[in-house]
Amino acid sequence: MDNNVVWACGDNGTVLRTINSGVTWTTVTSPNSSIGLYTIQGLDAMTALVGGAGVSAGYVYKTIDGGVTWTETFNQPGGFINSVDKFNGFPVCGMLSDPIGGRWGQFVSFDFGSTWDSTGFYNPAPPGEAGWNNSFFPATPSFFSYYGTNNTKIYQPFANGTMLVHPTPGLVNSYAVWGNTNSRLMTGGDIMLYSVDGGNSWTDVNAIGTGEISGICGGGTIWFYTRGSSVHKSTDNGGIWTTDYTSTGIYNHIALSPEGLYMWAVRSNGGISRNLIDFPLPVELNSFVSSISGSNVTLNWSTSHEVNNSGFDIERSEVKGQINGEWRKTGFVNGNGTTAENSFYEFTDRGLSQGKYNYRLKQTDYNGNFEYFNLSNEVIIGSPEKFRLSQNFPNPFNPSTKISFDLPFDAKVSLKVFDMTGREVASLVNEFRTSGYYTVNFNASDLSTGIYLYRITADANGKSFTSEKKMVLVK
Numbered sequence: 001m002d003n004n005v006v007w008a009c010g011d012n013g014t015v016l017r018t019i020n021s022g023v024t025w026t027t028v029t030s031p032n033s034s035i036g037l038y039t040i041q042g043l044d045a046m047t048a049l050v051g052g053a054g055v056s057a058g059y060v061y062k063t064i065d066g067g068v069t070w071t072e073t074f075n076q077p078g079g080f081i082n083s084v085d086k087f088n089g090f091p092v093c094g095m096l097s098d099p100i101g102g103r104w105g106q107f108v109s110f111d112f113g114s115t116w117d118s119t120g121f122y123n124p125a126p127p128g129e130a131g132w133n134n135s136f137f138p139a140t141p142s143f144f145s146y147y148g149t150n151n152t153k154i155y156q157p158f159a160n161g162t163m164l165v166h167p168t169p170g171l172v173n174s175y176a177v178w179g180n181t182n183s184r185l186m187t188g189g190d191i192m193l194y195s196v197d198g199g200n201s202w203t204d205v206n207a208i209g210t211g212e213i214s215g216i217c218g219g220g221t222i223w224f225y226t227r228g229s230s231v232h233k234s235t236d237n238g239g240i241w242t243t244d245y246t247s248t249g250i251y252n253h254i255a256l257s258p259e260g261l262y263m264w265a266v267r268s269n270g271g272i273s274r275n276l277i278d279f280p281l282p283v284e285l286n287s288f289v290s291s292i293s294g295s296n297v298t299l300n301w302s303t304s305h306e307v308n309n310s311g312f313d314i315e316r317s318e319v320k321g322q323i324n325g326e327w328r329k330t331g332f333v334n335g336n337g338t339t340a341e342n343s344f345y346e347f348t349d350r351g352l353s354q355g356k357y358n359y360r361l362k363q364t365d366y367n368g369n370f371e372y373f374n375l376s377n378e379v380i381i382g383s384p385e386k387f388r389l390s391q392n393f394p395n396p397f398n399p400s401t402k403i404s405f406d407l408p409f410d411a412k413v414s415l416k417v418f419d420m421t422g423r424e425v426a427s428l429v430n431e432f433r434t435s436g437y438y439t440v441n442f443n444a445s446d447l448s449t450g451i452y453l454y455r456i457t458a459d460a461n462g463k464s465f466t467s468e469k470k471m472v473l474v475k
Contacts, residue, residue: 003261005045008272009037015050017067021262022274028067035059038133039083041093041113049073049093049113051081058097058105060084062113074116079105083136084113087143096136096147099125106157120161126151132175134215134253139182143376146199148174148187154199159376166199176253178216180223181371186238188213188225194238198372205238215254217263219277220369226251226265231273247273283309283335283363285373286342290359294406295437297349297379299359304342309335313362314347318355319378327360335363350393351404351439352381383435384408389456389467392442396472399445403428403454405467410434411460417442418453425452449475 008016013030015037031037035054042048046066051074052059058079061070074081080098087094093113097105106121128150135148143159146166150173156164168174173189180186183198192207207213211228218224223234224244229251233244249269256263256277265273288301299314311334318325336343349359359375384406392401407413415429425447428440442454455468 002257005042006257006264007040007042007048007050008264008266009040009050009052010266010270011036013037013052015040015048015067017048019045022264022272025272026067028063029069031061031063031070031072032059039081041084041086043086043112047112049084051084051095053080060095060113060116071114073109073114074107076100076105080130082131082133082147085136085138085145086112087138087145092143094136094138094145096131098130102127104131104155108159121157122161123155123157123163132173135174135177135187137177137179137185139179144182144374146177146179146185148177154187156199164199166195168193168202170204171202173212176213176216176225178218178223180218180220181369182374183372184237186216186218186223186225188216188227192216192225192238203238205234206241207238208232208241208243211250214250214252215265217254217256219256220365224254224263224275226254229267231265231275245273245275247271283307283371285361288361288373288375290375290377290379292379292381294384295350295352295381295404295439297352297357297359297381299347299349299375300345301361301373302342302344303336305340306336306343307338308365309337310364310366311335312345312347313364314349315360315362316349317358319358320355324358329362337366351390351402352437353439354381354383354436356380381437384437387458387465387467389454389469391469392454392471396474397444398473398475399447400441400443401471402439402441404437404439405456406437407433407435407458409458409460411458411465414457415440416455418455419447420451420453428454429456444473447473449473 004021006018013033015028016025018025035052037050037052040050047064058076058081060074062073063070082096084095093109095107104123107116107118109116130150138145146156152172154166174187175189177187185195192205193202194205195202209227213225213227215226221237230246231244232241234241249267252266254265261277263275283306284304286302286304291298314331315327316330317327330349357379361373364370388406390404392403413429413433417426458465
């Protein structure tokens with residue numbers, strides 16, 4: 001889990017632990033010597049979760065004392081535990097098991113694996129569909145993940161219970177799944193596929209070597225995978241592959257220390273290989289939240305470290321019914337380049353109309369590589385509580401500015417611009433509008449420098465509401 005502390009597991013309930021970066025390994029107390037252990041997640045130097053299966057059930061165990069004692073936290077008759085992982089950036093763990101009773105086992109824990117819950121997570125499985133130990137990738141820090149199958153597809157479950165299905169053309173068994181970002185993925189079995197759009201489309205990257213691809217990891221544009229007795233590497237997103245290392249025994253998996261500087265690969269003969277990471281860690285997002293004030297949405301996010309970070313595009317899409325609309329860029333915030341300090345960011349999206357919206361950040365480095373971070377909740381702009389005309393923005397302006405108004409009722413609306421003599425110079429709105437938030441663009445390219453008035457009148461149910469403000473055009 002860091003430079004020094006690493007956990008490993010295997011057959012006959014074996015659990016290994018090193019506290020000196022693999023110089024020596026200690027076999028700790030077995031949680032259950034009658035089962036095979038296939039997945040392990042270290043949470044800190046003393047705490048770990050391990051999952052496996054016996055003849056009759058799947059199990060998860062937890063230790064908080066460095067493996068001296070273990071507590072069974074999950075038992076599923078007939079189950080097989082494929083993966084236990086921590087969602088970095090959140091105090092949440094996820095667990096995946098093969099389908100039981102026609103549904104996949106998708107579980108979440110908000111207390112680091114002490115209790116598990118599958119409420120709201122339902123993914124039916126056709127007969128014979130199953131998964132694999134190394135094919136679960138938890139996106140960071142978003143509340144979604146990806147997992148592979150033996151059925152020419154990868155699933156993408158979300159925290160709200162929804163599910164996307166991504167076919168993997170030409171690849172039946174997706175034994176391994178990894179993302180260098182939340183949208184740039186590779187999955188492998190007898191071939192290797194690469195996606196730059198979160199699994200919506202795939203390209204065969206012509207992986208070298210023989211045997212099944214059993215594990216994938218990487219960072220930036222650099223990727224590693226295990227196949228047979230070798231580890232293979234690409235520095236250009238799978239354009240060219242080379243053999244990076246060959247050992248004895250068959251590699252079963254390769255993993256990246258979430259807080260350290262090493263990759264670790266385990267072999268069928270009990271051997272463990274270590275490699276110093278030679279790629280920069282991605283931008284680590286700690287939080288991403290929203291707040292609403294009238295028709296304005298303020299986004300706040302923070303990072304724990306950044307490498308080569310140019311900045312963040314802020315993108316928004318409108319939700320209509322169950323359909324998410326096209327993503328549109330609404331702003332940009334500069335990043336802090338490379339820093340190991342916590343960084344805090346804020347952006348306000350102003351003058352939205354009534355409706356539902358999704359937001360995401362597109363983080364880009366100076367080389368053009370990018371990844372997406374999605375806001376976990378929808379943003380809902382409701383009806384305004386009172387009639388209001390806002391000050392134009394920007395002000396002074398040249399030659400365009402935006403004028404916003406709030407309409408708490410349906411009304412016939414007139415919005416006009418006048419010069420200081422009272423002469424009308426522009427009519428911006430003259431029609432019936434339903435209640436909501438509105439923003440109108442005013443282009444004054446054909447007007448002279450000076451002070452102008454803009455006046456709104458809303459007529460509804462025999463009553464008239466009027467407001468007026470000044471604005472300054474400077475050319």
